[in-house]
Amino acid sequence: MKTIGVLTSGGDAPGMNAAVRAVVRTGLENDMRVVGIYNGYEGLMSGDVAEMNLRSVSNIVQRGGTVLRTARSMEFMTDRGQEKAADMCHRLGIEGVVVIGGDGSFRGAQALSRKGINCVGIPGTIDNDISCTDLTIGFDTAVNTVMQMVDMVRDTTESHSRCSVIEVMGRKAGYIALYSGIAVGATSILIPEFEYDFDIDVVERMKKTISTGKQHFIIIFAEGCGDATEMARQIERETGVESRATILGHVQRGGSPTVNDRVLASRMGNYATRLLRDDCSSRVVAIKNDTIVDYDIEEALQMEKEIDIDIYRMAHEISI
Numbered sequence: 001m002k003t004i005g006v007l008t009s010g011g012d013a014p015g016m017n018a019a020v021r022a023v024v025r026t027g028l029e030n031d032m033r034v035v036g037i038y039n040g041y042e043g044l045m046s047g048d049v050a051e052m053n054l055r056s057v058s059n060i061v062q063r064g065g066t067v068l069r070t071a072r073s074m075e076f077m078t079d080r081g082q083e084k085a086a087d088m089c090h091r092l093g094i095e096g097v098v099v100i101g102g103d104g105s106f107r108g109a110q111a112l113s114r115k116g117i118n119c120v121g122i123p124g125t126i127d128n129d130i131s132c133t134d135l136t137i138g139f140d141t142a143v144n145t146v147m148q149m150v151d152m153v154r155d156t157t158e159s160h161s162r163c164s165v166i167e168v169m170g171r172k173a174g175y176i177a178l179y180s181g182i183a184v185g186a187t188s189i190l191i192p193e194f195e196y197d198f199d200i201d202v203v204e205r206m207k208k209t210i211s212t213g214k215q216h217f218i219i220i221f222a223e224g225c226g227d228a229t230e231m232a233r234q235i236e237r238e239t240g241v242e243s244r245a246t247i248l249g250h251v252q253r254g255g256s257p258t259v260n261d262r263v264l265a266s267r268m269g270n271y272a273t274r275l276l277r278d279d280c281s282s283r284v285v286a287i288k289n290d291t292i293v294d295y296d297i298e299e300a301l302q303m304e305k306e307i308d309i310d311i312y313r314m315a316h317e318i319s320i
C-alpha cells in the first residue's frame with residue numbers, strides 16, 4: 001500500500017483545510033495510506049506526523065487556518081535539511097507528499113523531489129501571486145473579507161467626511177488591493193506592480209471628485225507601496241480633508257473560506273492526490289480557464305504573471 005503525506009507551508013490561507021480534507025479522502029478512497037504532517041517542512045524533518053482516517057478531516061471544510069498548522073523553515077532551505085526530510089520520509093515509508101503553500105514551498109517540494117520523494121504542490125496563498133495559476137486558494141476569501149471590512153470603514157468615513165487610507169496585504173502583489181478596490185469603489189488603488197504619482201493618482205483624483213460634490217474617500221493601499229499612515233498625513237496636508245489610516249492586517253488571512261475557495265481547494269486536493277497515485281512527481285496543480293491542470297515545478301516557477309493593466313485602468317476610470 002502506497003503511503004503519502006500532506007503538509008501546509010508558508011503563510012496560511014482560508015481553504016487550506018478543504019484541500020487537506022480532499023487529499024486525505026482521495027488518498028484513502030484510492031487505497032493509499034495518508035499521514036498528516038504538522039508544521040510544514042519542520043514537521044517533516046522531525047517526523048511530527050499523524051495517521052489520517054476518513055474522520056480525521058471531518059468538520060474542517062468550513063474552517064479557516066490550517067489544522068496541520070504551518071511554518072516557514074530556514075533549516076529546510078539547506079541541503080542538510082532536505083536530506084533530513086528525505087531520510088524521515090524513508091523511515092516513515094512516505095513515498096509522496098502534497099505540499100500546500102506558495103512559491104517558496106514549491107521550491108522546497110522541488111528539492112525534495114530531487115531527493116527521490118514524489119512531491120506535488122497546490123497553490124495556497126491569499127496573495128494570488130503564483131504565476132502558473134489563475135487563482136490561488138484563499139484569495140477569494142481574503143478579498144471578500146477586505147470588501148466587508150472596507151464597507152464598514154466607509155460608514156464612518158462618510159459620516160465624518162474623511163478620507164480613509166486602507167492598507168491591505170500584498171508585499172509584492174497587488175491582487176488583493178486591485179480586486180477589493182474595484183469592489184468597494186475606491187477613489188485610488190495603489191499597488192506595488194505599477195508606480196504611482198502621489199499628486200496625479202491621489203491628490204488630483206480627490207480634488208476632481210471634490211469638485212463634483214464628493215465628500216468622503218477610500219484609498220486602497222497595498223502594503224508593498226509603503227507607509228499608509230504617512231500617506232494619510234500627506235493627503236490631509238495636501239487636500240485639507242481629514243484623513244485616517246486603517247491597517248487591516250492578519251484579519252485578511254483568517255475566516256471561513258468562501259464557496260469558491262472550498263470548491264477550488266477540493267478540486268486541487270483531489271487532482272494532486274491522483275497525480276501521486278499515478279507516481280507523478282515535481283508537479284504543481286493550477287487552475288486555468290476553470291480547468292484543473294498541472295505543470296512541472298521548474299516550469300511553473302519560471303512563469304510570470306502580470307496584473308492586468310486594463311483592469312487597473314478600468315478601476316480608475318469608473319471610481320471617480
Ligand code: F6P
Binds near residue numbers: 125
Ligand atoms: O500570506 C501572504 C502574506 O499575507 C503577505 O501578503 C504578507 O506580506 C505576508 O504574508 C505576511 O505574513 P507574516 O505576517 O506571516 O510574515
